[in-house]
Amino acid sequence: MVSEMNLVKLKRFILSPYTLFIVAILIPPLFVVDPFWVNRLSLYLVFSVLALSMSLCWGYAGILSLGHGVFFGLGAYCMAMSLKLLSPDSLTQGTPFPLPDFIVWNTPPGEALKLPWLWVPFQNQWFGLVAALLVPALFAALVGWFVFYGSVSGVFISIITLSMVVILNLVIIDQQPLTNGFNGLNNLAMFNVGGFEFDPYGLPTYYLIAIACALTLLGTRWLTQTKAGLIFKAIQADEQRVKYFGYDIAAYKIFALSVSAMIAGLAGVLFVINSQYASPTIMDVTLSIAIVIWVAVGGRDSLIGAAVGAIAINAIQNVLSESESLINVWRLLLGILFLLVVMFLPKGLASLGSLLQRSPSVTTDTATPVEAVDSQPLKLLSQVEPRK
Amino acid sequence: MAQITTAQTKLAPRSPEAPLLEIQNLHVSFNGLKVVDGLEFCLDPGEVRVLIGANGAGKTTTMDLISGKTKATQGKILFKGQNITNREPHQIARAGIGRKFQVPSVFKDLTVAENMQVALCLNPSLVASVRPHLQRKDQERISELLSLVGLADLSQQPARHLSHGQTQWLEIGMVLAQNPELVLLDEPTAGMTVQETRKTADIINSLRGQHTILVVEHDMTFVRDICHIITVMHQGKKLAEGTIHEIEQNQDVLNVYLGSGGVSHA
Numbered sequence: 226m227v228s229e230m231n232l233v234k235l236k237r238f239i240l241s242p243y244t245l246f247i248v249a250i251l252i253p254p255l256f257v258v259d260p261f262w263v264n265r266l267s268l269y270l271v272f273s274v275l276a277l278s279m280s281l282c283w284g285y286a287g288i289l290s291l292g293h294g295v296f297f298g299l300g301a302y303c304m305a306m307s308l309k310l311l312s313p314d315s316l317t318q319g320t321p322f323p324l325p326d327f328i329v330w331n332t333p334p335g336e337a338l339k340l341p342w343l344w345v346p347f348q349n350q351w352f353g354l355v356a357a358l359l360v361p362a363l364f365a366a367l368v369g370w371f372v373f374y375g376s377v378s379g380v381f382i383s384i385i386t387l388s389m390v391v392i393l394n395l396v397i398i399d400q401q402p403l404t405n406g407f408n409g410l411n412n413l414a415m416f417n418v419g420g421f422e423f424d425p426y427g428l429p430t431y432y433l434i435a436i437a438c439a440l441t442l443l444g445t446r447w448l449t450q451t452k453a454g455l456i457f458k459a460i461q462a463d464e465q466r467v468k469y470f471g472y473d474i475a476a477y478k479i480f481a482l483s484v485s486a487m488i489a490g491l492a493g494v495l496f497v498i499n500s501q502y503a504s505p506t507i508m509d510v511t512l513s514i515a516i517v518i519w520v521a522v523g524g525r526d527s528l529i530g531a532a533v534g535a536i537a538i539n540a541i542q543n544v545l546s547e548s549e550s551l552i553n554v555w556r557l558l559l560g561i562l563f564l565l566v567v568m569f570l571p572k573g574l575a576s577l578g579s580l581l582q583r584s585p586s587v588t589t590d591t592a593t594p595v596e597a598v599d600s601q602p603l604k605l606l607s608q609v610e611p612r613k
Numbered sequence: 614m615a616q617i618t619t620a621q622t623k624l625a626p627r628s629p630e631a632p633l634l635e636i637q638n639l640h641v642s643f644n645g646l647k648v649v650d651g652l653e654f655c656l657d658p659g660e661v662r663v664l665i666g667a668n669g670a671g672k673t674t675t676m677d678l679i680s681g682k683t684k685a686t687q688g689k690i691l692f693k694g695q696n697i698t699n700r701e702p703h704q705i706a707r708a709g710i711g712r713k714f715q716v717p718s719v720f721k722d723l724t725v726a727e728n729m730q731v732a733l734c735l736n737p738s739l740v741a742s743v744r745p746h747l748q749r750k751d752q753e754r755i756s757e758l759l760s761l762v763g764l765a766d767l768s769q770q771p772a773r774h775l776s777h778g779q780t781q782w783l784e785i786g787m788v789l790a791q792n793p794e795l796v797l798l799d800e801p802t803a804g805m806t807v808q809e810t811r812k813t814a815d816i817i818n819s820l821r822g823q824h825t826i827l828v829v830e831h832d833m834t835f836v837r838d839i840c841h842i843i844t845v846m847h848q849g850k851k852l853a854e855g856t857i858h859e860i861e862q863n864q865d866v867l868n869v870y871l872g873s874g875g876v877s878h879a
Binding site: 448451452453455456458459462463466467468469470471472473474476477480 | 680701702703706707711712714718719720721722723727730731732734737738739741742743744787791
């Protein structure tokens with residue numbers, strides 16, 4: 226009886242979408258040998274981390290952010306600043322401290338070369354990594370504090386976050402002496418752990434990103450199953466009602482946005498490790514909206530759905546845009562795909578999975594009523610109590 | 614008034630105590646319309662009080678003011694001697710006031726048990742919430758409350774599958790899960806059948822002594838079942854207060870309800 230129960234549990238564990246997804250992302254390198262594709266697949270996983278961040282924020286906490294590119298970009302820039310300072314170019318400028326090449330170019334002749342104060346702490350790669358997580362989170366908390374304690378809700382949050390990404394994009398471009406403007410930060414060092422360099426085209430980098438993606442998935446899943454996750458759902462259902470149970474819903478929303486921003490920052494770090502650059506294009510409106518589309522297609526209230534949506538759309542986009550026969554129509558085809566999903570699967574691709582699961586389980590449900598099973602432990606508890 | 618005090622000593626043997634809730638000269642107006650206009654009344658700990666009055670008398674607005682949904686333009690609300698006037702709803706809830714709304718407000722997408730978990734906020738702070746939510750102690754309390762409101766068998770059902778009456782009971786259960794000292798019930802029997810109303814009265818009577826309860830209600834049979842003291846509101850003011858017998862004899866009340874055959878037919 227017990228072993229049967231364990232078997233059922235084991236089967237459920239193996240067949241859970243989470244296990245399947247994690248196994249699926251660990252397998253490809255066994256078949257894919259082309260470094261170009263290894264790099265590209267790991268980029269898809271970076272985007273799936275970004276999609277998880279959006280799913281948490283939009284699907285669970287109901288905050289539709291159209292500015293997630295900011296958090297992604299801040300993370301990427303923080304990491305890129307460190308890797309820029311560690312690059313061979315920066316280390317061989319003839320100064321006693323590392324100096325990015327563009328700062329040399331931007332310094333007028335005759336002036337002393339110096340590292341801007343903003344860059345100084347980034348000489349340590351780990352500072353860059355930690356900053357890449359904390360800067361987006363704190364920035365999100367600040368924006369959230371104004372937005373949510375100011376009782377801004379609904380579409381206005383989307384407008385504010387959208388303008389946030391436009392503003393930050395302009396600031397980055399404008400602050401050329403600090404950020405290298407349009408060109409962004411490139412020619413970076415490889416991410417280095419204890420002397421081991423993560424080559425963006427190598428398998429170790431793929432696994433680094435895949436494991437980060439799996440951990441993010443498990444972490445977000447854990448968070449959505451805590452009581453806070455339940456409160457998020459309740460806030461989505463009826464925000465006003467939740468207040469009357471004593472919850473400070475603004476605090477909950479700020480928390481959701483910050484955690485989501487931190488995950489987006491992590492995606493930024495992984496992006497830099499994968500692509501070796503950070504530029505204003507990764508911090509713009511296009512990417513911010515694209516994230517929302519991936520998540521909408523995948524299924525915003527399903528973490529797996531969102532992650533799969535990001536991978537699927539990016540893969541389809543690459544395949545379509547690179548096949549010669551479709552070179553003129555691929556955008557049209559992608560658009561038709563979006564339309565079909567929105568029309569027939571309003572809850573995204575994830576609802577396909579639950580449709581498949583639901584049909585057989587209905588029959589078993591009727592055979593053993595849920596209540597009967599569930600009330601058993603309660604009965605046992607009430608029997609135990611008098612003895613105490 | 615003397616009679617009222619004796620009734621209360623019977624209800625709450627802990628007295629003499631300061632009132633749990635004290636409303637002083639409360640005013641609120643919407644676009645110049647005075648909805649609550651100098652309202653004053655007190656609730657003693659452990660009391661079950663019913664607020665009655667014609668439509669537009671300001672009963673629900675009074676509930677809104679107490680629970681922080683509406684901001685008062687003048688006056689004070691003291692809860693346990695603490696000024697809670699115009700505080701945020703979540704602060705008032707944390708101070709120990711729970712509210713059931715007139716239109717049943719439960720989370721329809723969540724199951725009955727999940728609804729109760731949301732409401733069961735012994736510690737509503739964010740930090741306490743970031744951990745698995747199904748603790749055994751909580752589960753026991755939830756099953757206890759669900760059997761009290763008669764929904765134990767439905768705990769795994771989504772709340773949208775509940776009937777109207779069951780939804781009302783669920784919301785009462787949720788308010789109780791908050792374990793508030795003061796429970797505000799806005800028309801708990803609206804739309805209920807006679808049997809359902811009776812069951813609701815039983816639920817409220819079983820809470821007597823554990824919570825102080827303020828009920829807005831129209832159904833006089835139900836009022837008779839649950840309470841001793843009634844406060845009658847009219848045009849935002851307190852018109853009368855007393856036992857159900859006194860209220861039925863009260864000339865002012867009769868005048869206001871003239872033509873409808875007195876308060877019993879309100």
